[in-house]
Each structure stands twice: as C-alpha cells, then as structure tokens.
Amino acid sequence: MNRKTGYTTAAPQDLLIVGLEALGLSTSPETIRQFLVYCDELLRWNARVNLTGLKTASDVVVKHFLDSLAVWPWVRDLTSLADIGTGAGFPGLALKLALPHLHLTLLEPTGKKSTFLRYLTIHLNLANVEVRQVYLTPSLARQWGPQFHGVITRAAFSLPRFLALAAPLTQSGGRLLSLKGPQLDEEQWHEAMALTSQYNCREPRQQRYVLPLGQESRLLVIWDKI
Numbered sequence: 001m002n003r004k005t006g007y008t009t010a011a012p013q014d015l016l017i018v019g020l021e022a023l024g025l026s027t028s029p030e031t032i033r034q035f036l037v038y039c040d041e042l043l044r045w046n047a048r049v050n051l052t053g054l055k056t057a058s059d060v061v062v063k064h065f066l067d068s069l070a071v072w073p074w075v076r077d078l079t080s081l082a083d084i085g086t087g088a089g090f091p092g093l094a095l096k097l098a099l100p101h102l103h104l105t106l107l108e109p110t111g112k113k114s115t116f117l118r119y120l121t122i123h124l125n126l127a128n129v130e131v132r133q134v135y136l137t138p139s140l141a142r143q144w145g146p147q148f149h150g151v152i153t154r155a156a157f158s159l160p161r162f163l164a165l166a167a168p169l170t171q172s173g174g175r176l177l178s179l180k181g182p183q184l185d186e187e188q189w190h191e192a193m194a195l196t197s198q199y200n201c202r203e204p205r206q207q208r209y210v211l212p213l214g215q216e217s218r219l220l221v222i223w224d225k226i
C-alpha cells in the first residue's frame with residue numbers, strides 16, 4: 001500500500017478495472033481504452049492549462065473516474081442527463097463512457113474547460129454529447145425549460161442553488177442528483193427541504209454509498225421531479 005495515496009501501487013489501468021468490477025459495472029475493453037485516453041489527455045492538457053488539481057493518473061482514476069461512476073445505479077435508467085458545472089467532465093462524461101446510451105449535455109462556463117470537453121468528445125468519437133459553454137442562472141434555466149430526464153452535479157453548488165438551477169431543466173418524472181462528500185451541511189439540507197415543493201419536486205432523500213478501493217463513503221442527494 002502506498003501510504004501517501006492510500007491506494008495500492010497498482011497501475012492506473014488495474015485500479016480502473018478493479019474499481020469498475022467493485023462497482024458492478026461491466027465494461028468492454030474499448031471502454032477501458034476510452035477511460036485511459038481520457039486520463040492521458042486530461043493530464044496532458046493540465047500541464048498547459050489548469051483543468052484539475054489532480055496530478056497523477058492514479059488520482060484521476062480513483063478521485064475523478066471511480067468517484068463519478070459510483071452513482072451509476074441512480075443514472076442507468078435515465079435517457080438524457082445534464083451535468084451542471086462539469087469542469088473537466090465530472091461526473092457527466094465519466095458516466096457517459098460507462099453508460100453509452102445516455103444523451104449527455106455538459107454545462108461549463110470556463111472556455112478552456114469547454115474547449116477540452118469538445119476536443120475529447122471528438123477525439124473519443126462519442127455520439128450524443130453536447131457541450132454548452134454557459135454560466136447557468138435560475139432565469140436561464142427557466143427560459144430553457146424541462147429538457148432533460150436527469151440533471152446532476154458534483155462539487156459545484158450548494159443544495160438550494162442546485163435545486164434552483166436544475167429543477168426548471170428537469171422533465172416531469174425525472175431526477176435531480178447532487179453528489180456530496182461524506183457529510184451534509186445540515187443548514188443547507190433544511191433550506192433545500194423547505195424549498196422543494198416550490199420547485200415541483202418530492203422531498204429529497206439521502207443515499208449513502210461506498211466508493212471502491214479505500215471504502216470511503218459518500219452521500220448522494222436525490223429529488224424526483226413531480
């Protein structure tokens with residue numbers, strides 16, 4: 001075990017394969033290749049433009065890929081997904097590689113990140129991925145209206161802010177998903193609960209899940225749109 005990272009000293013490819021297996025995700029050799037290309041390109045671009053704080057392939061696999069993919073059971077039945085504040089594509093693009101049926105829309109205001117996402121989508125020859133370079137606001141979300149079966153985010157917004165951005169974009173019968181760390185801020189949770197009916201959603205629920213390798217746990221907050 002590498003004491004600094006907490007993972008075994010296995011190669012990134014092996015970490016990915018073991019992690020996917022632990023998550024119960026069966027993927028083809030072509031999907032594994034796509035993840036490794038994504039990792040290489042992210043680190044290559046990162047040397048010139050700052051896209052992520054992570055510097056090693058093992059960290060990208062564990063903290064970006066596997067962390068994003070751990071929520072796949074709550075995404076697999078969705079037909080379309082928007083990822084708000086996706087950064088370098090997390091969790092949306094990682095989920096798309098594992099669940100190729102998804103029609104994915106990535107929303108990101110930063111030019112260098114959107115350029116990277118567009119480049120990668122073409123480089124990996126991905127169908128049904130749209131990158132919108134946009135700073136989403138609640139009024140823009142209302143203007144766009146309910147276009148997506150599911151809307152997701154990680155590490156970008158408080159729960160009340162996410163609700164205000166995501167609910168107008170989510171179709172009736174669809175789902176809003178916010179990936180949180182190991183703990184929830186109680187104040188944010190209560191504020192989001194109080195706002196829920198105003199956004200035509202059912203009361204949110206907290207789903208705890210375990211990350212592969214390391215066994216850390218995380219919380220996912222889920223709203224169903226009425």
Ligand SMILES: C[S@@+](CC[C@H](N)C(=O)[O-])C[C@H]1O[C@@H](n2cnc3c(N)ncnc32)[C@H](O)[C@@H]1O
Nearest residue numbers: 085086087090107108109110135136154155156
């Ligand atoms: C901390 S990063 C997280 C990136 C990615 N979701 C992840 O987990 O690695 C937050 C991202 O949200 C984007 N962002 C912030 N406000 C936004 C908004 N109103 N609409 C769309 N994206 C936004 C930022 O540009 C940034 O890339």
